[in-house]
Amino acid sequence: MNNNPIVKKAIWFAWLLVVPVGIWVTFQVYPPESNISLSDVIPFLILMSVVAAMPLVVNNTPIFLIQWVSLAVFLKYGIFIEMILMQVSVLTLLVRLRIPKADAYKFPLNSLMFFIVSLASGLIFYALGGTHGEHLADEPYYILLGVVYGVSNFGINTILLVFIQAFLFKLKPPYFGKDFIWETVTTLITFPIGFVLYELSREMGAISLLFVGIPFASLSIILSLYYSSDNVNKFLQNAAEIGHQLAERLKADEVLDLFVQKLIEMLPVDYAYIMDVVDEKELRLIHKIEYGEMLEPVSAPLNKGEGISGLVWAEKKPVLFHSKKEWKHINSGYMPPRVESILSVPIVRHNQVTGVLVLAANKKRAFEKSQLMIVDILCSHFAVAVENARHHEKTKENSERCALTGLFNYRYFENMLTTEFEKLQKGERDLMSLILLDIDHFKSVNDTYGHQSGNEILCELAVRLNNRIDQIGTVARYGGEEFVILLPDMRKGNALQLAEQIRLLIANEPFTLLQAMDDEGKLLKVNITVSIGVATAPQDADDSLALIRHADRALYVGAKRAGRNRVAEYVK
Structure with missing residues (x-):
């Protein structure tokens, strides 16, 4: 995320300078055919909006499975209509993702990026002799041009994305992670559907969108479920490995440090707190990490039922909040002002709450329900490991100390x-x-x-x-x-x-x-x-x-x- 106000203003300025003027110029140079009516375009607009509202989220990155629809729109109506529908789809996606006000610059940034993608890939298609509205079965060469259009669309999009990550967000390589692999695979899977949609729409009209859209929605759901289950399995494997590592530690402080470190590595955590139940009377902060830095655990103790951690202690149940609107009415004031997402889990041993874990992030919807389950499992491992470590420390101390004087023996x-x-x-x-x-x-x-x-x-x-x-x-x-x-x-x-x-x-x-x-x-x-x-x-x-x-x-x-x-x- 780039918080430089100058960069944000520059993005808005670049959008105003390029996109409105570019769309107008495109309309003048490549105008839509006069026989195209609004009723012909609206079904495609609805389909693209629905597809945009169903992104596949991988590594907290939304994957935009829209290329197959934009391919069909481009082949049927040309560059101008495709460009307009793509802009609406981008807007739909960003609204669906609930972009916060601080990140409003992402609207012009994504609009500008997809305008460039639409323009560049369309110009390549036209430069190679392609024209829209042709019957693919009559001229196989247009199938090849359609493939070129799709490849250039995806390739230009990838190049722009890497450029933005490297120079705007200052991210370090590698840039091609799991999200890129998933986007590539899903694009290859859905790409042929664009040709099918195009040909069916020529023969059957708007009804063809149902025949293609419903299977795609099913495919999108299946892919999302597959990724979610795969992700949960990997989290479970990590949880098991972390549990073994916790069990190997023989000092309670080492168990505590390792537990929090692994959580921060596994989840998008900005703040991590561990509260200890003292004499069944109050919660006392014993571990505090903010932005990866361990701080002095200074905070007023909380009573049972007070604040989010007090509520978790009282009800013995984990909680997950996706935004500040969901928890601000119960917050006691100890949460940093920028926090949005909160995940809190009771640390239970022998059916008694011995502590409370609180993880927080500045981003909305930073945590998933599956992650809540994983953290709950890890808290069980943590509670056992801490008890074993404390028992070992006590036994070791007793074996090393004189029972009468307390001196070493x-x-x-x-x-x-x-x-x-x-x-x-x-x-x-x-x-x-x-x-x-x-x-x-x-x-x-x-x-x-x-x-x-x-x-x-x-x-x-x-x-x-x-x-x-x-x-x-x-x-x-x-x-x-x-x-x-x-x-x-x-x-x-x-x-x-x-x-x-x-x-x-x-x-x-x-x-x-x-x-x-x-x-x-x-x-x-x-x-x-x-x-x-x-x-x-x-x-x-x-x-x-x-x-x-x-x-x-x-x-x-x-x-x-x-x-x-x-x-x-x-x-x-």
């Missing part, structure tokens, strides 16, 4: 340490330090205050370590009262300073026991100390197990045996 830490050492050996990492700490006299804490209080201390210690380390490293519970901290790209000197800060953070601030009270009825506070060992790779260790072993040796030999509540480094 021993298994996760060892795998991560192995991965980091591989980076070290490949040169992707220069060095890494490891801090191993152990609570001093923790057994006496459990014996004195109970295991529940001991667990409280472990949990509070995990919070302090996490807050202090933040993004510079990874904290894990190594076992019992032992904790480990991995610090990628941190030198031993910096690691020792950090370890001393951690020791003071623990020793200088008492731990509160929520399950124990002192003699005055206040929550009991307990002072805890830790002993810490530090080792660094590659200077202290060549593999992951050696790094842990040497940090442990520094902890027990350099800190525990030296009196506890201190930091020690590994020394070879």
